[in-house]
Amino acid sequence: xxxxAKINEYxxxxxxxxxxxxxxxxxxxxxxxxxxxxxETYQTAEEVKKRLVEAxxxxxxxxxxxxxxxxxxxxxxxxxLPTVLIYGHYDVQPPDPLDLWTSPPxxxxxxxxxxxxxxxxxxxxxxxxxxxxxxxxxxxxxxMKTNTLSCNVKFMIEGEEEIGSENLETYIKENKEKLKAxxxxxxxxxxxxxxxxxxxxxxxxxxxxxxxxxxxxxxLHSGLYGGAVGNPINILCEMIAKLKDDKNKITIPGFYDxxxxxxxxxxxEMAKAPFSLEAYKKSIGLTDIDGEEGYTTNERNxxxxxxxxxxxxxxxxxxxAKTVLPSKAYAKISxxxxxxxxxxxxxxxxxxxxxxIAPSSVSVKVTPHHGGTPYVTxxxxxxxxxxxxxxxxxxxxxxxxxxSGGSIPIVALFEQVLGLKSVLMGFGLDSDAIxxxxxxxxxxxxxxxxxxxxxxxxxxxxxxx
Ligand code: BES
Ligand code: MN
Ligand code: MN
Numbered sequence: 001x002x003x004x005a006k007i008n009e010y011x012x013x014x015x016x017x018x019x020x021x022x023x024x025x026x027x028x029x030x031x032x033x034x035x036x037x038x039x040e041t042y043q044t045a046e047e048v049k050k051r052l053v054e055a056x057x058x059x060x061x062x063x064x065x066x067x068x069x070x071x072x073x074x075x076x077x078x079x080x081l082p083t084v085l086i087y088g089h090y091d092v093q094p095p096d097p098l099d100l101w102t103s104p105p106x107x108x109x110x111x112x113x114x115x116x117x118x119x120x121x122x123x124x125x126x127x128x129x130x131x132x133x134x135x136x137x138x139x140x141x142x143x144m145k146t147n148t149l150s151c152n153v154k155f156m157i158e159g160e161e162e163i164g165s166e167n168l169e170t171y172i173k174e175n176k177e178k179l180k181a182x183x184x185x186x187x188x189x190x191x192x193x194x195x196x197x198x199x200x201x202x203x204x205x206x207x208x209x210x211x212x213x214x215x216x217x218x219x220l221h222s223g224l225y226g227g228a229v230g231n232p233i234n235i236l237c238e239m240i241a242k243l244k245d246d247k248n249k250i251t252i253p254g255f256y257d258x259x260x261x262x263x264x265x266x267x268x269e270m271a272k273a274p275f276s277l278e279a280y281k282k283s284i285g286l287t288d289i290d291g292e293e294g295y296t297t298n299e300r301n302x303x304x305x306x307x308x309x310x311x312x313x314x315x316x317x318x319x320x321a322k323t324v325l326p327s328k329a330y331a332k333i334s335x336x337x338x339x340x341x342x343x344x345x346x347x348x349x350x351x352x353x354x355x356x357i358a359p360s361s362v363s364v365k366v367t368p369h370h371g372g373t374p375y376v377t378x379x380x381x382x383x384x385x386x387x388x389x390x391x392x393x394x395x396x397x398x399x400x401x402x403x404s405g406g407s408i409p410i411v412a413l414f415e416q417v418l419g420l421k422s423v424l425m426g427f428g429l430d431s432d433a434i435x436x437x438x439x440x441x442x443x444x445x446x447x448x449x450x451x452x453x454x455x456x457x458x459x460x461x462x463x464x465x
Contacts, residue, residue, distance in 0.1 A: 004393075006146040007454050011447065018450065019110075019121075019443070021051065022134050025090075026108040026123040032068055032091035032163045041159055044090045045069050048137070048157050055141035057155065063175075065167035068159030072178070075144070076152045082464040083152040084457060085181035085420065086140075087410070088133030088188060089161035092125035093435045100437035110443065115194065115431050120440035128434035131441035132187035132426060132449065133157055139453035148454060150461035154181055158410075161188075164370030165410040172410075172417050182464060183383040184414055185456065187449060189404055189426030194444055196274055197395040199387055200424035202302060202403030203411055205337035205374035207346045208310075211236070211354060212365040213329045219315075222325040230361030232329040233314045240331065242357050243307055247293040250307050250335075252353045255346065260339040262303050270303075271296065273400050283431055301405035306336045332369075336405060343371030372409025375422070382463040383423040390455035391425070394448060425456065 001009075011018070030044035031037040045062050048071045052060045057073035068091060076083075095105035103109050108123035121131065136155070143149040156179065158168045172179060189200040215232040216225070245251055262270075275298055281289060291300040300306075314329035316322040335346055347368040358364045377384060379401050391399040404424075411422045427445040428434065 003146070003148045003458065004455070007142055007148060008451065010142050010146050011450055015447070018138050019446075021138075022131055022446065023108045023121065023123075025051075025130050025134060026121065026125055027106055029095075029106045030091050030125070030159065031094050032160050033094055038068075041068050041091060045071050045157075045159055048090050049073070051134075051137050052140075052155060055137055056144035057140070057153075063171065065160075065171055067163075067167040070159070070168060070171050071157040072155060074152070074154040075140070075149065077149055078152070081151050082183070082461060083154060083181040084460060085154045085156060085179060085184045086136045087184055087186045087414070087422070088136060088157050089129045089159065090133060090157055091159040091162050092128070092130065093162050095124040095437070097437060102438055105437075105439075111440070113431075113440065115429055116440070116442040116444065118442065118444045120432070120442045121446070122438060122440040124439055126439050126441035127428040127432040128439065129161065129188045131446055132428065135187055135427070135446060135449035136185075136453060138450045142450065143454050143457065149457065151457050153457075154179065161408065161410070164372075166370060168410055169413055169417075172413065176418060179418055181418075181420060183460065184411075184418075184420050184422040185383070185387075185453075186408065186411070186422050186424055187426045188408055189406065189424045190428035190430060190432070191426065191445075192273060192400065192402065193429065194442065194448075195395075195397075197391045197397060197399035198273070198402045199384065199391065199399045200404045200426060201379060201384075201401040202339075202376040203374065203424070204302070204305070204405055204407050205341060205343050205412070206370070206372040206407045206409060207335045207337060207343045207350065208369040208371065209333045209335075209347065209350055209354075210367045210369060211331050211333065212367075213239070213358070214327060214363045214365070215361065216325070216327050219327050220325040222323045225325050229325060230359060231325055232362055233326055235359060235362050236312070236314070236329040236331060239354065239357050240309060240312075240333075243333075243354075248291055249293070250305070252307075252349050254349050255305070258340045258342070258345075259305060260303075267299065267303075270298065270403070273298065273402055302403040303338055305338050305341060306334075308334055308336075310334050336407065337372075337374050339374045339376055341374065343373060347371060370409065372407050373412035375408075375412045375415070376403070377421055377424065381421060382460060383421055386456050386459035386463055387423045387425045389459045390452045393455055394452045423456075425452070427452075
């Protein structure tokens with residue numbers, strides 16, 4: 001029997017258990033952002049550790065950090081073979097708004113959807129990233145049990161991706177020797193569709209800012225003072241409106257200076273990826289789209305930088321009406337960055353400009369949150385080629401390279417600190433609602449991943465020779 005046949009037979013006969021184990025993992029609310037869930041987040045790390053041990057990994061440990069721990073494990077079968085480092089995260093986004101979930105976020109159920117006629121598991125973290133991370137644990141089990149493991153493997157599963165991976169940065173700096181490998185493989189991105197495989201070759205960077213605009217020293221009666229005193233909320237809105245012009249270009253001086261210019265040929269190549277604007281609009285309930293002039297929708301959300309308000313608050317938002325002129329207004333503003341923009345530099349440019357456009361009737365405080373460097377992978381290195389060959393075999397068509405709009409800030413640091421390139425072999429769909437209510441992950445996608453990963457190992461070992 002061929003290796004592939006052995007592997008597929010093992011997967012088939014363990015299908016239900018593979019699903020049940022993921023469902024159990026999804027029941028634990030590992031919300032890294034919310035300290036109320038610290039115990040559950042730790043418990044999730046312990047569950048991952050237990051599963052790695054069961055699958056046959058050695059030296060499995062929970063590595064404490066200043067925040068949520070990293071789970072490490074490895075299987076070194078032969079020091080002369082190449083080593084694949086698997087990265088993933090066991091933490092999840094907060095599930096709110098809860099009332100928009102059709103079933104509770106931590107009570108996983110399988111339901112059919114338009115894009116997932118075979119069913120999808122609905123739960124927070126199903127796709128991002130527990131479901132995708134766990135494919136690697138199961139693929140490893142499959143390779144161990146069928147005696148087909150062809151590379152050494154190391155696992156590094158963290159618990160702080162959704163809050164910026166700041167402690168993981170320290171961890172990788174302190175563990176360079178232990179993390180030595182030839183390539184990093186990450187399943188935390190997506191494919192175009194279940195019949196249109198793709199591999200992510202770019203991630204955007206990030207600068208995330210919080211702003212506070214202060215006017216009068218206390219909330220005022222909006223009748224007695226209104227019209228004579230600058231209203232911080234009105235002023236904040238005007239300032240935000242000034243951050244983009246009528247062509248949707250960001251107005252911060254110097255913002256575009258370092259933006260990578262992509263050639264017409266490369267843009268034409270990218271435009272070949274199948275895309276329906278009508279289906280796109282329909283999927284998010286829009287009658288029209290909006291964005292930077294001169295670029296297509298796919299360019300706007302991949303090769304171009306952005307600026308978006310993520311939240312805005314201040315004044316009275318409770319029931320009924322309260323006539324108040326607020327003392328303060330706040331907003332959280334994110335900028336997605338592209339090569340070769342620098343997150344710290346962009347944060348500084350933002351701060352300087354934002355302060356410069358404030359009228360003298362208010363004072364402004366700007367606080368940067370976490371950032372991240374953009375990342376692009378070449379499509380001619382062994383890691384990419386191994387993923388391409390593996391996916392071509394399991395999907396029956398060659399995957400298309402695409403740049404994604406999302407961010408995984410640690411990936412650029414993997415290259416800087418460990419000198420390792422990452423292969424972004426994800427299996428999610430944009431419609432899987434990550435970070436939104438009703439997040440789900442296709443049963444098809446879960447098993448497609450488990451089937452593809454062993455082929456990646458086989459191909460990578462071959463190409464490294
Ligand atoms: N897995 C996502 C990123 C992603 C999803 C990239 C789909 C490409 C395609 C990751 O968990 C994530 O949500 N990242 C955050 C950044 C982080 C600093 C909070 C993001 O992109 O907002
Ligand atoms: Mn993720
Ligand atoms: Mn995420």
